[in-house]
Amino acid sequence: MDVVYINPFVRSIKRVFETMVKVKVRVGKPITRHDAYASADVSGIVGFSGDAVGTVVLSFPKEVACQVASQFAGTEIDEDHPDFADAVGELANMVAGSAKTDFEGMNVSISLPSVIIGKDHTVSQSKVSPRIVIPCECEFGAIFVEIGMEIKGAAKTAKLAAAGVNR
Amino acid sequence: MDVVYINPFVRSIKRVFETMVKVKVRVGKPITRHDAYASADVSGIVGFSGDAVGTVVLSFPKEVACQVASQFAGTEIDEDHPDFADAVGELANMVAGSAKTDFEGMNVSISLPSVIIGKDHTVSQSKVSPRIVIPCECEFGAIFVEIGMEIKGAAKTAKLAAAGVNR
Numbered sequence: 001m002d003v004v005y006i007n008p009f010v011r012s013i014k015r016v017f018e019t020m021v022k023v024k025v026r027v028g029k030p031i032t033r034h035d036a037y038a039s040a041d042v043s044g045i046v047g048f049s050g051d052a053v054g055t056v057v058l059s060f061p062k063e064v065a066c067q068v069a070s071q072f073a074g075t076e077i078d079e080d081h082p083d084f085a086d087a088v089g090e091l092a093n094m095v096a097g098s099a100k101t102d103f104e105g106m107n108v109s110i111s112l113p114s115v116i117i118g119k120d121h122t123v124s125q126s127k128v129s130p131r132i133v134i135p136c137e138c139e140f141g142a143i144f145v146e147i148g149m150e151i152k153g154a155a156k157t158a159k160l161a162a163a164g165v166n167r
Numbered sequence: 168m169d170v171v172y173i174n175p176f177v178r179s180i181k182r183v184f185e186t187m188v189k190v191k192v193r194v195g196k197p198i199t200r201h202d203a204y205a206s207a208d209v210s211g212i213v214g215f216s217g218d219a220v221g222t223v224v225l226s227f228p229k230e231v232a233c234q235v236a237s238q239f240a241g242t243e244i245d246e247d248h249p250d251f252a253d254a255v256g257e258l259a260n261m262v263a264g265s266a267k268t269d270f271e272g273m274n275v276s277i278s279l280p281s282v283i284i285g286k287d288h289t290v291s292q293s294k295v296s297p298r299i300v301i302p303c304e305c306e307f308g309a310i311f312v313e314i315g316m317e318i319k320g321a322a323k324t325a326k327l328a329a330a331g332v333n334r
Contacts, residue, residue: 047214047278055281085291111214111278121285124252
């Protein structure tokens with residue numbers, strides 16, 4: 001995955017959390033990951049298709065997810081609350097949708113979010129390797145944004161040219 | 168979700184498992200589900216976008232997933248095997264892709280599969296309610312196919328007309 005595609009997600013996680021959850025997000029150094037096996041308790045997954053094909057996963061430890069969801073919803077909600085998954089899914093959707101607006105000139109559509117709840121689950125994208133993990137931190141704790149994405153030929157060339165990347 | 172869209176998935180689960188896993192699949196009566204909370208140990212998730220927007224989830228208890236993946240791969244693989252998630256993802260991808268070919272006249276694209284491994288996790292599609300669960304059974308045990316999908320206006324009218332449904 002080209003690093004030029006990481007920045008839209010860095011901007012979008014900051015923008016969405018600062019606007020919608022009212023917390024500042026510190027973004028750490030992105031890590032390339034080849035295996036599937038980092039675990040989380042709560043994950044929101046959104047698929048991309050079209051000129052960019054792949055997935056973005058927003059993952060949290062349970063306590064962080066509950067605090068983020070509560071602040072986003074404006075009322076206390078825990079993992080058993082009927083609105084909990086909706087809140088996490090909506091945040092994942094916003095992070096994906098906001099990043100998508102930065103992919104100028106590309107025809108990309110995003111799927112509806114799926115939300116996984118289960119202690120220490122792993123999410124693997126079987127066909128996209130390696131993937132990029134952006135480790136983030138907010139006042140409630142750790143947030144991970146994991147991106148596995150492939151850009152189709154023509155769109156890739158145009159986008160890299162627009163970004164001033166020679167190759 | 169219109170029942171007319173269930174049949175492509177019923178056909179595809181049978182076709183994919185009989186061809187690729189070499190097991191017969193018995194399909195039970197589809198159930199409408201409004202909440203998110205049935206749990207599984209292994210889930211393969213594929214998103215749809217375009218004229219049909221939504222998700223299909225293929226879920227298994229762990230033991231069933233291991234036996235299905237082993238038979239599919241032609242060698243014994245358990246949940247810790249590096250090819251396990253790939254096998255489950257590929258099956259979910261085939262079930263979605265094969266169902267998609269039955270959506271004639273619709274422009275639908277599917278995302279890459281995500282595979283979730285974690286005891287008793289739940290998968291919720293926050294925006295699609297109700298969803299349809301197709302309970303299936305093969306010689307290894309239970310398989311569940313869960314579909315949450317919305318069809319866009321024009322495509323819906325055309326498809327329903329083609330299916331001979333008046334409304």
